[in-house]
Amino acid sequence: MSDSFCSTVVTFPEGAIEASSTIVHIQRVLGLDPKATHWAVFTEATPFHPVDPTWPDQPGDTGVLLTDVGELPVTGCVTAAVARAGGELLVDAEITAKRGDPEYAWLVCHLVADRAGDLPGRLVGTAAKLLVDRRRRRRLSVAHTACHLTGLALNVNLADRWRKPIRTDGLGRPDFDGVAIVSSRIAEDGAMDTYRLGTSLRKAGFVSEGFADGVSALQSAIETSVAEWVRQAGQITVLTKGSALHDRRTWECVLQEGTARTSCGGTHPQNTGELGSVTVRCAFDPDTKLLTVATTVVPS
Ligand SMILES: [Zn+2]
Structure with a gap:
């Protein structure tokens, strides 16, 4: 070349x-x-x-x-x-x-x-x-924002499990999503995120005692948080530092409680109202200490 x-x-x-x-x-x-x-x-x-x-x-x-x-x-x-x-x-x-x-x-x-x-x-x-391909792009974009909202909702609903200060997300909550995530996969109909609740997270101050017992309540709480943000139809912007592929980009989402921002290289819809209905399924494996969060989206 x-x-x-x-x-x-x-x-x-x-x-x-x-x-x-x-x-x-x-x-x-x-x-x-x-x-x-x-x-x-x-x-x-x-x-x-x-x-x-x-x-x-x-x-x-x-x-x-x-x-x-x-x-x-x-x-x-x-x-x-x-x-x-x-x-x-x-x-x-x-x-x-x-x-x-x-x-x-x-x-x-x-x-x-x-x-x-x-x-x-x-x-x-x-x-x-x-x-x-317009239809596929839209579905991936909607699923990607749903994935970010699910991460923010995890942070909301796990905020009281931290006994030490830790970096916060754009809404000011301890950033469980940012520090515990292992992998994230986005598809046309949703996303699958995996988090590790291992030794390093415990050392960072996360209290994991009794976590497995609260997983179904956590799942419902995430759905409630995300549904409220979808209802708000918060404006989404992808902020860029330049037009080259490798330039840093940030997902910004204006919600009533504040403006969420996270580093992101993907594509997104114009507002959270485009997500329509979002369903979340959480599963925790006590042996591997892995939490999987499956998000399914039916766009509006
Ligand atoms: Zn992203």
């Missing part, structure tokens, strides 16, 4: 789902799906959201590229990086650099199913229209 490769300009943070841009590079990539090779198509700018390899919570967008050789279905979207000093294109899990490392260009990689082998020569330098 060229040593002058620029980081991709992204427009998904403000909710864009289509754009026109120039194709700047195409190459075959291997290994993402052992059953098929893909073309990785790169453009100067894109509305497509790629999965983040370091915190793969929200899946990459799908959609189509309208090009001079016809419509190319985008079956997935991942992050790629290339050292500015030159080197191999690293895709998704191959990336070892820290997110946003200035020594690298950070790229949105549109995956197009393999086809006749003449894509690169014919398309590099030409214009393309990029169209994200």
Whole structure:
């Protein structure tokens, strides 16, 4: 790849789902799906959201590229990086650099199913229209905000279990969600978050005695908190420090009790009222000390 490769300009943070841009590079990539090779198509700018390899919570967008050789279905979207000093294109899990490392260009990689082998020569330098699958994007966005609200609701309902001061969330409560989370996976119909209530959380001041007995009450309390925030139709904004893929972004949500903010690289609806009905199921395994919180959303 060229040593002058620029980081991709992204427009998904403000909710864009289509754009026109120039194709700047195409190459075959291997290994993402052992059953098929893909073309990785790169453009100067894109509305497509790629999965983040370091915190793969929200899946990459799908959609189509309208090009001079016809419509190319985008079956997935991942992050790629290339050292500015030159080197191999690293895709998704191959990336070892820290997110946003200035020594690298950070790229949105549109995956197009393999086809006749003449894509690169014919398309590099030409214009393309990029169209994200609108329905899937909306569902992922709604599920992502539901996931954040569930985390805030956990913090509300576990606030009295802390016996030491700990960092607080945007609403001023001890940030259980931020310190105990192990993984987060967002899907079209909701999210699954996993938290560890182990030794390090106890040392940080969390009181876990009797936790298992209160899980069903916790589940109902989370649903009540989230339902109230959905009723408020609080305005959501994704704040950005720049337009490059690796620039830091923050989810901001205005609720009656305050403005919640959390670092987030995903996409979101414009207000919490779009979440419609949210159901939460909590399960705690006393052996592994893992709490799973499954959030299901039926958008309004
Ligand atoms: Zn997020």
